Amino acid sequence: MKVTFIITGLATGGAEMMLHKLLQNIDRNRFEPTVISLMNKGEIGPRIEALGIPVHTLGMRRGLPNPLMVLRLARLLRQLQPALVHTWMYHSDLLGGLAARLTGCRRVIWGIRHSNLSKTKNKRSTLAVVGLCARLSTWLPVQILSCSHRAKEVHAAVGYVGEKIHVIPNGFDLGHFAPDVAARASLRTELGLPPDAPLVGVVARFDAQKNHLGFVQAAAQLLAQLPQVHFVLAGTGVDGGNAALQAAIAAHPGLQAHMHLLGRRDDVPRLMAAFDVLASPSHGEAFPNVLGEAMACGLPCVVTDAGDSAEIVGSTGRVVAVGDMATLAQQLQEVLQLPAEQRAALGQQARTRVQVEYEIGHVAGLYQAFYERVAAEE
Known part of the structure; x- marks a missing residue:
């Protein structure tokens, strides 16, 4: 046909x-x-x-x-x-x-x-x-x-x-997006970070719907509670040349050193596998691919209730109201502070959910x- x-x-x-x-x-x-x-x-x-x-x-x-x-x-x-x-x-x-x-x-x-x-x-x-x-x-x-x-x-x-x-x-292709211990070490080396530095990832093009500027507020709140945390943002337009994003980061003293803007990347599976948790601060989504990709890599996700995000993560992640960046920061902190084996178990549940449903x-x-x-x- x-x-x-x-x-x-x-x-x-x-x-x-x-x-x-x-x-x-x-x-x-x-x-x-x-x-x-x-x-x-x-x-x-x-x-x-x-x-x-x-x-x-x-x-x-x-x-x-x-x-x-x-x-x-x-x-x-x-x-x-x-x-x-x-x-x-x-x-x-x-x-x-x-x-x-x-x-x-x-x-x-x-x-x-x-x-x-x-x-x-x-x-x-x-x-x-x-x-x-x-x-x-x-x-x-x-x-x-x-x-x-x-x-x-x-x-x-x-x-x-x-x-x-x-x-x-x-x-989602579970062969392409999968847990990778080597990726975790290599990204931290690339960014000049300690091997155990907690990483929160956001992977999305720069767009009002994706709410990068709101995430900066959540990042500043989280950094005040977890001084060792770092944030990795990747996607088209999410780089050092983005004046609006740079201004938002500069408004929070000390945040710049913890915010890594990578722009568009062709190694997204490697990035996903290196994060400890994925954040999705969006105002609007339908079915965000980034969640399925992260979950396939064994990541728990903290998301806003945009589109079908809550249905996708199910019980394997955390969901907050759209626009509620304070609660997003709190939930990210809770996930990062889980014992390592509990966070790993959540990640495995996330991967299994993708395997069964998507x-x-x-x-x-x-x-x-x-x-x-x-x-x-x-």
Whole structure:
């Protein structure tokens, strides 16, 4: 079955990484995948091409979608002749869905990968596209896939047809993300820290939804209680050139020496395996990949109740209210002060939870079964 995946862009991000993992595990004897990026290939495009899967790009700029893009997409889809189109993220849902319908392809599946639609945490252009998609959801997609239950509820509340929305969670490769004792020592050596220095990790691109500035407040509070703790922040834009982040850190005397800003990294599994605990201070998430990755590495996680974060960590971590950085700091302190064997046991429970609920082979099978059901519908 020919399946075309349309995504807004292929820079490093949760949705893009999940698409890559799905394509790594899709049964190529049953499916013939092709990818279209409305923008460019980013960092993930070449990885998809390395799997032998064609990647087409259209060079769209950020902002409100250009209606002419629909015609360009339609021409490309006429050439590809897919049996099914699966769009990922709002702009590709809108443009890809319209383009597919122009070519006569009725089997369009939309993708929802976001759960916070507040006016203060989203661009007006994004919310405008969401509103338009809500109105078009009655007829444009035949089905809608969400990566989280919270995202399904949020979008149904703003007008998406709830009966069309189905949930398939993100999946994780437990061979790629795994405990690694050597990583623990090597990262501390890289950072010039003692072998036993407690490390709290945050792995996320710099974005208002991820709440890095709020985490700085939590870090300062935690440092006052645990003077030996260090914080490792990695992700696009999370580096020394980030003026807003640097200013927030400088506002807390003594914090700078304990805050390590690594920027975008290609060794995330190594970083995860080196942390003692992962923090997720987000305002908004759907199904955050970073939690499954950290848990697969045997880490307990302390998270805000954003998206499906609480459901993902279950009893293997701690959950606080969104925006409550004081309690986040307290919970991080409690986890760090657990006896080593108790923290290790929590980490093992976390890895087992990922293995049972979110292993990538199982999740890819759910996608494939869903595609075959949609293709069989008249």
